[in-house]
Amino acid sequence: MFKIVSKKELTPNVKYFEVHAPAIAHKSKPGQFVIVRAKETGERLPITIAGSDPEKGTVDIYFAEVGKSSTELGMLEEGESILNFAGPLGNSVKIENYGKILCVGGGVFVGAMLYQIEAFKEAGNHITAVFGFRNKDHVMLEDEVKAVADETIICTDDGSYGEEGMAIVKELLEKNKYDHVFTIGPTSLQKHLSDMTKPYGIPTMVNLFPIMVDGMGMCGACRVTVGGSTLFSCVDGPEFDGHEVDFDELIMRMRVYNPQEKIAMVVKKMEDEQ
């Protein structure tokens, strides 16, 4: 069992846990993930690691309550324990001094992006951070990223806070010469960004989170076509060259269980009401 040392509610559906998991805290690196199961009947949820403190023995995660299992995870309180917490899984992002880099994070994944940014800063990079959210109610970690990145831009889909949409990224790419681009966020955002950087020939690393079950290379649910070959996100990734990923296939594969997700939520709601 893994104790929740602290819990915060950041935006209407995003929760933060600091979890006591000393062995993972010792090993974890940016880009890696954990598989989390809140209770015996729960799914194995892959969640990207957003930080770790080896001395305290804790690991940070941010997650959005989007389905039954993640909603039930979010119901756990500070001091309570998570049943299963396995990691660190997947490969880490290659941290080195690339020079001038652009880091684009979206939604709940800005926590994981910030973990990368901190490591990139330490390696000596000049960092422009772009954090995008649905609207002003969903903005999170603004002060934290500003404290680390050399330049920070916040955008929202509806323009209710900061810049409107992704137009600013296009401008940044026009005006600056970036050596490398890193992104983690909704798959549509990662695809869009990869499309934008391709004409400029800037290496663009994406961090994918397809449907997974074991997260340990056993099921192949997370297979993704990269440069024409089928790879497993869990053990070959989750970081890949964004210009080589078949995003359309990935997005279709991620929708498979949408009907079942809805059924599970409806049943849960009925049970809660009883």
Place this chain on the structure above:
Amino acid sequence: MAAFNKPATDMPKQSPEERVNNFNEVAQGYTKELALQEADRCLQCKNPQCRKGCPVNIDIPAFIALIKEEKFIESAKKIKEFNALPAICGRVCPQENQCQKFCIVGIRGEPIEIGRLERFVADAERNAGVETPEMPEPSGHKVAIVGAGPAGLTVAAELKKKGHHIEMFEALHVAGGVLMYGIPQFRLPKEIVQAEVNYVKQLGVEIHLDSMVGKLYTVQELFEQGFEAVFIGSGAGLPRFLNLPGENLSGIYSANEFLIRTNLMKAYRFPEYDTPIKIGKNVAVIGGGNVAMDSARCSLRLGAENVHIIYRRGKNELPARHEEVENAEEEGVIFTLLNNPVRFHGDGRGNVKEIELIRMELGEPDDSGRRRPEPIPNTEWRIPIDTVIIAIGQSPNPIIQQTTEGLESTRWGTIITDEETMKTTLDAVYAGGDVVSGAATVISAMGAGKIAANSIDEYLQKK
């Protein structure tokens, strides 16, 4: 010689019509009367041949003699001197190719149903409450075991009984390995696997779950933590795909994913359990082994109407156990033999809609001695399908090989070991089970585990 004339005693089974609607165990086990009747057929040979066929060398005549005396618990304990997991082996061992193949009674009649008897006494002991055997004084030696599947559990039990301190590291959230994630509930109830795992824990073995060696700790770090020897039994869990066009369409599962969702995550109880599974009306299972039979039979139980086994050779060449093929046939699985998939066609929205096959014929025997299947030109045809399960085999899990310097493996990814000791190319590191042999049987993994346990014990004694 009455035994030669009496047929083997049948084991009660759920009828096919009934069992396709549930995940309860198909074979229901002998009653006391049936067990006694079957045990009575055993000749108690002075020079028993059956033991030669047993990878863990169980004293078969001795345990059957105890059944004849109605000493069922003692009988189970006799088996456990050789095999820590009899309730599992009694259910999933291919006895027809092992002990029963050599049974003297089997020369002129039907061999003794050794597996069914093993299962009977193991169940009797479990129902009575398993006692912990007397344990020796602690030796002071520490051994780490990677992977809590059949090989690892065997090594753990054997070494614990010799007084060593044993800790197991299991990547998944539950111990048991393929017994939990692979073999379905209706063939091997998970409660029984957990009871056997609990026996190993009862002996004093510590099991760390959620602990993937290679990621959380490397093998080198286990030595730094004070372990003096490491056994790697990480299994063959990497699914193989066909590499055919359309294989990434939605609705196409590896057998591993399909079985992990169904068995380990209990998707057959969705939405009580959160993990979903999508099963169509028409299912194609590619492959002819036990995993293919398991996938086909799970599909029927999940509600599929037409389930095809698609295999490139003929019926006589099916690698699955005869009993499993028979069960699948009784349940209505359609055997589409001498056919091989060519590509998958989608519905335009990313879902699989049809499988395209080509008819095959058997040519000259290949290296394996089996006749090589060859495609018959221009015989492509299609079946409408909404779920495909690819059951063409698994390769060893690669993470430990990739993260352990000096640990050599073959080009198939299996860890290289000395056959007599199961020692790897690294000092004090041993390996066994599917990670060494490639995907094989539970009992062969246990046999390898026994050899490794003896070698590790010898190594520790000499230290």
